Amino acid sequence: xxxxxxxxTGNVAKHLYDAFSATNQVKILQVVGRSKEKLAVYSKxxxxxxxxxxxxxxxxxxxxxxxxxxxxxxxxxxxxxxxVVHTSGSCSLxxxxxxxxxxxxxxxxxxxxxxxxxxxxxxxxxxxxxxxDEIVLKQLAHLISEKxxxxxxxxxxxxxxxxxxxNNFTNHLYQIGSEICDENxxxxxxxxxxxxxxxxxxxxxxxxEAQTGPARRGDKITINNHLRxxxxxxxxxxxxxxxxxxxxxxxxxx
Amino acid sequence: xxxxxxxxTGNVAKHLYDAFSATNQVKILQVVGRSKEKLAVYSKxxxxxxxxxxxxxxxxxxxxxxxxxxxxxxxxxxxxxxxVVHTSGSCSLxxxxxxxxxxxxxxxxxxxxxxxxxxxxxxxxxxxxxxxDEIVLKQLAHLISEKxxxxxxxxxxxxxxxxxxxNNFTNHLYQIGSEICDENxxxxxxxxxxxxxxxxxxxxxxxxEAQTGPARRGDKITINNHLRxxxxxxxxxxxxxxxxxxxxxxxxxx
Ligand SMILES: NC(=O)c1ccc[n+]([C@@H]2O[C@H](COP(=O)([O-])OP(=O)(O)OC[C@H]3O[C@@H](n4cnc5c(N)ncnc54)[C@H](OP(=O)(O)O)[C@@H]3O)[C@@H](O)[C@H]2O)c1
Ligand SMILES: NC(=O)c1ccc[n+]([C@@H]2O[C@H](COP(=O)([O-])OP(=O)(O)OC[C@H]3O[C@@H](n4cnc5c(N)ncnc54)[C@H](OP(=O)(O)O)[C@@H]3O)[C@@H](O)[C@H]2O)c1
Numbered sequence: 199x200x201x202x203x204x205x206x207t208g209n210v211a212k213h214l215y216d217a218f219s220a221t222n223q224v225k226i227l228q229v230v231g232r233s234k235e236k237l238a239v240y241s242k243x244x245x246x247x248x249x250x251x252x253x254x255x256x257x258x259x260x261x262x263x264x265x266x267x268x269x270x271x272x273x274x275x276x277x278x279x280x281x282v283v284h285t286s287g288s289c290s291l292x293x294x295x296x297x298x299x300x301x302x303x304x305x306x307x308x309x310x311x312x313x314x315x316x317x318x319x320x321x322x323x324x325x326x327x328x329x330x331d332e333i334v335l336k337q338l339a340h341l342i343s344e345k346x347x348x349x350x351x352x353x354x355x356x357x358x359x360x361x362x363x364x365n366n367f368t369n370h371l372y373q374i375g376s377e378i379c380d381e382n383x384x385x386x387x388x389x390x391x392x393x394x395x396x397x398x399x400x401x402x403x404x405x406x407e408a409q410t411g412p413a414r415r416g417d418k419i420t421i422n423n424h425l426r427x428x429x430x431x432x433x434x435x436x437x438x439x440x441x442x443x444x445x446x447x448x449x450x451x452x
Numbered sequence: 453x454x455x456x457x458x459x460x461t462g463n464v465a466k467h468l469y470d471a472f473s474a475t476n477q478v479k480i481l482q483v484v485g486r487s488k489e490k491l492a493v494y495s496k497x498x499x500x501x502x503x504x505x506x507x508x509x510x511x512x513x514x515x516x517x518x519x520x521x522x523x524x525x526x527x528x529x530x531x532x533x534x535x536v537v538h539t540s541g542s543c544s545l546x547x548x549x550x551x552x553x554x555x556x557x558x559x560x561x562x563x564x565x566x567x568x569x570x571x572x573x574x575x576x577x578x579x580x581x582x583x584x585d586e587i588v589l590k591q592l593a594h595l596i597s598e599k600x601x602x603x604x605x606x607x608x609x610x611x612x613x614x615x616x617x618x619n620n621f622t623n624h625l626y627q628i629g630s631e632i633c634d635e636n637x638x639x640x641x642x643x644x645x646x647x648x649x650x651x652x653x654x655x656x657x658x659x660x661e662a663q664t665g666p667a668r669r670g671d672k673i674t675i676n677n678h679l680r681x682x683x684x685x686x687x688x689x690x691x692x693x694x695x696x697x698x699x700x701x702x703x704x705x706x
Contacts (some may be wrong), residue, residue, distance in 0.1 A: 288674060306642060308649050308664065313656055315649065321642045347642065356636040357643075359678050364629040364643050365650045366665030367694045368622050373659035373701065375618040382610040388560060388575045388601065389611075389618050390654055395562050395569065396619045397651030400644055402567055405627035410562065411620030420542060424613050432697045439693055440621045443686045447627065 200224050200338055203254055203280075205271055206262035207231035207240070209309045210285050214260060215240060217317040217342040224341060228254045250274045258338060260285060260303060261294075269293050272300075281331045287358040290351040291325060301326035301335050304354060305343075308365055317342045323349035323357070374433055381429075406447070413441035414448060454478050454592055457508055457534075459525055460516035461485035461494070463563045464539050468514060469494060471571040471596040478595060482508045504528045512592060514539060514557060515548075523547050526554075535585050541612040544605040545579060555580035555589050558608060559597075562619055571596045577603035577611070628687055635683075660701070667698035 202224060204211050211229070218224040229240040230247050237246040247253070253274065261271050261284040268284045275282050276296040283301040284294060294300040302325040307315060322339040324346060326332040332348065339346040349357065372393060376386040399408050412420035421441055428434045456478060458465050465483070472478040483494040484501050491500040501507070507528065515525050515538040522538045529536050530550040537555040538548060548554040556579040561569060576593040578600060580586040586602065593600040603611065626647060630640040653662050666674040675695055682688045 307646055308653070310653060310657065310662075313653070319645050321645065323642075345642075349638075353636065353638055355677070355681065356632060357638060359681055360629040360632040360638075360643060361646055362665055362678060362691075363625045363632070364647050366663070366667065366698070367690075368625050368647075368650055369653075369659050369662050369664075370694055370698050370701075371617045371622050371625070372654060373663065374697075375614040376659055378610060378614040378617070382607060384603075384607055384611060384614075386658075388577075388599075389614060391573050391575065392561055392615055393618050393622075393654055394651050396622055397648050399562070399564060399567070399623075400626060400647055403564060404640075405623050405630055408564075408623050409620070409627065410623075411616055413620065423609070424616060427609065427613050432693075432700065436621075436693060436697060437616075439686075439690060440624055443628075443690065444620070444624050446686065447624075 200258060200334070200341075201227050201256045202258045202260055202338075203228045203230065203256040204260045204262060205230045205250075205253075205275075207233060207236035208262060208264070209311055210305065211260075211262040212239070212311075213309050213315065213317075214262060214285070214305070214342075215244075219243065221341045224338070227256050253278070256280045258283065258334065265289055269295065272297055281326070281334060283326075283335065287323075287354060287361065290354075291327060292351070299326075299328060299331055301331050302349075302351070302354070303335055303339065304349070306357065306361070318344050321345040321347060323347050323354060325349055325351060325354070374436065377430070378428075378433075409444065409448075411444070413444035416445060416448075454512060454588070454595075455481050455510045456512045456514055456592075457482045457484065457510040458514045458516060459484045459504075459507075459529075460514075461487060461490035462516065462518070463565055464559070465514075465516040466493070466565075467563050467569065467571075468516060468539070468559070468596075469498075473497065475595045478592070481510050507532070510534045512537065512588065519543055523549065526551055535580070535588060537580075537589065541577075541608060541615065544608075545581060546605070553580075553582060553585055555585050556603075556605070556608070557589055557593065558603070560611065560615070572598050575599040575601055577601050577608060579603055579605060579608070628690065631684070632682075632687075663698065663702075665698070667695035668702060670699060670702075 226244050228245045231237045240246050257280050259282045263271050265286050268289050272294045281299045282297045283303040287304050304323040306321040320343050322343045324335040379386045480498050482499045485491045494500050511534050513536045517525050519540050522543050526548045535553045536551045537557040541558050558577040560575040574597050576597045578589040590600050633640045
C-alpha cells in the first residue's frame, strides 16, 4: 500500500484522485487545496485541508497545481521525508528546488473537467532524482496505466513542444474550420466525423503516408481557389504557410 | 429497390460498394473500371466491366473516380436515362456538363484503404439539378447513413475548404510532431492518446472553449523556449504564426 497526499484541486488533481481511488493499492491520506468549495468534492472519502502548514506524512506527495505555483507549493514540503513529485509537462525536476527526494509524474494527456478518460491508455512519464524513487514512481504509475516511460526533463521539453503542435495548434485549426463554417451557415458538426477519423488514422498510417489534399497533390488551381475564398488575412497566411510546408515535404521525396 | 452502377474502383468506390451491399434495398448492377486486378474484388458478387461503352441501364450512376476524371467519365453516360452523380467534395454540379439528370453524393469523410468506417455516422451531402432527383439521392443516402444534408455546390466549396484545415493541415501538424519526436528519439506513439483526445473533445467543448497552451495563456517564456528548441525554419514560422493567431483570438475577447 502506497500512501499519498495530493496538493491542488484542479483538473489533474481530480483525474488522478479518481484513478488512484479506483485501485486498492493506494491510500489517499489527504487532499490539500486553497478552495473550500473545490475540496468539498473530496471530503466524503478523504481528509481535506486548506492549511499548507499542516500536511500529513506520506510516501508520495503529488503536486498538481498550476505550473507557476509548483515551486511555491514545493517549499511547504521541504521538511518531508516522502517523495515529492509534480505533474507538469513543462516544469523541470529543478523546479522542486528545496526538495531532496524529488520527481515528476506527468500524465501525457489533455484533461477536461467532467470528461472521463481511460487512464490505462494514458502514457505516464516518470523521472526521479534518485534511482529508488524512480522505481516507486513506476510502481505507482503502473497501478493506473499500462504505458509508463522513463523520461528525462530534457526529453519532456521536447514532448511538450510536440504536444503544442498536435494538441494546441490542431485545436486552433478546428477553431478556424468552425469559423469558416459559421461564416457560411454550415453546422460545424458536419466536420466532426472527419476530425475524429483524421486522428484515429494515426493508428494505421503514419502522418507522412496519411497526408492528402491539394498541397500534397500540388493542385495549384484548388489552392488558389481556396485562397480567394478565405477572407480572414491570418487564415490566408496559415493556409499558404502550411500548404507550402506540405509541398516541400513531398518534393524532397521525389 | 434502387439499381446502381458504380464507376471507379478506388477508395470511395470500394467503401460505397461495401456500404450499399450491406443493405438489401440496393441492387449493384455493375462496377465499371480501368483495371482488371481492381475489378476482381467485385467480380464475385457483381458484374464488372472494363468497357465504358457498355454500361448497363440503372436508376443511379455513381461516378467515384479522381476529380479530374469526373467530367471525362460523365461523357460516357450522356445518353443514359438514370441519374448521374459524382462523389467529390471539390467538383461542382456543372462538372457533369453533358448530363441532364445530374447530382452529387458526397460522403464527408477521409477514407483509407482497408480501414472500415461506420457509414451510419458519415454525413452525406447531396445535391441534384432536379427536385425529384434530390429526393432519390436522399433516400439512397439514408440507406447507409443517419446524417444526410442538402448542400449546394457553393456550400460544398466552403466545406471542402474547412476540411483542408481540420484534416489535411491537422495531419501535417501530426507530421511535424512526429519529426520533433524522431529528432529526439522519442516514440511518436507517446502522443497518440493526446491526438485522439484532442479530436474527441469537440463532442463536449467547442474549439474556442477547448483551447489551451502557452499562446492561449500568453506565456511568453514558454513560447520563446519553444522557438529556441525548434531547429527547422519552417516549423519555427508555423509555431509563430499559429501562436500569434491564437493570441489574437483571445485578446479580442478581453
Ligand atoms: N490540464 C491538463 O490537461 C494537464 C495535463 C498534464 C499535466 N498537467 C499539469 O498538471 C498541473 C495542474 O494542472 P491542471 O490542469 O490541473 O490545472 P487547473 O485545473 O487550472 O488547477 C490548478 C490548481 O492549482 C491551484 N493553484 C494555483 N496557484 C496556486 C498557488 N499559488 N498555491 C496553491 N495552489 C495553487 C489551483 O487552486 P485554486 O483552484 O484555488 O485556484 C488549482 O487547484 C500543471 O502543472 C499542469 O501543467 C495538466
Ligand atoms: N478519398 C477520400 O477520402 C474521398 C472522400 C470523399 C470523396 N472523395 C471523392 O471521391 C472520388 C474518388 O476518390 P478516391 O479517393 O476513391 O480516389 P482513388 O482511390 O484514387 O481512385 C480513383 C479512381 O478513379 C479512376 N480513374 C482515374 N482517372 C480515370 C480516368 N481518366 N478514367 C476512368 N477512371 C479513372 C481510378 O482508376 P485506376 O485505378 O485505373 O487508376 C480509380 O478507380 C473523388 O472525386 C474524390 O474527390 C474522396
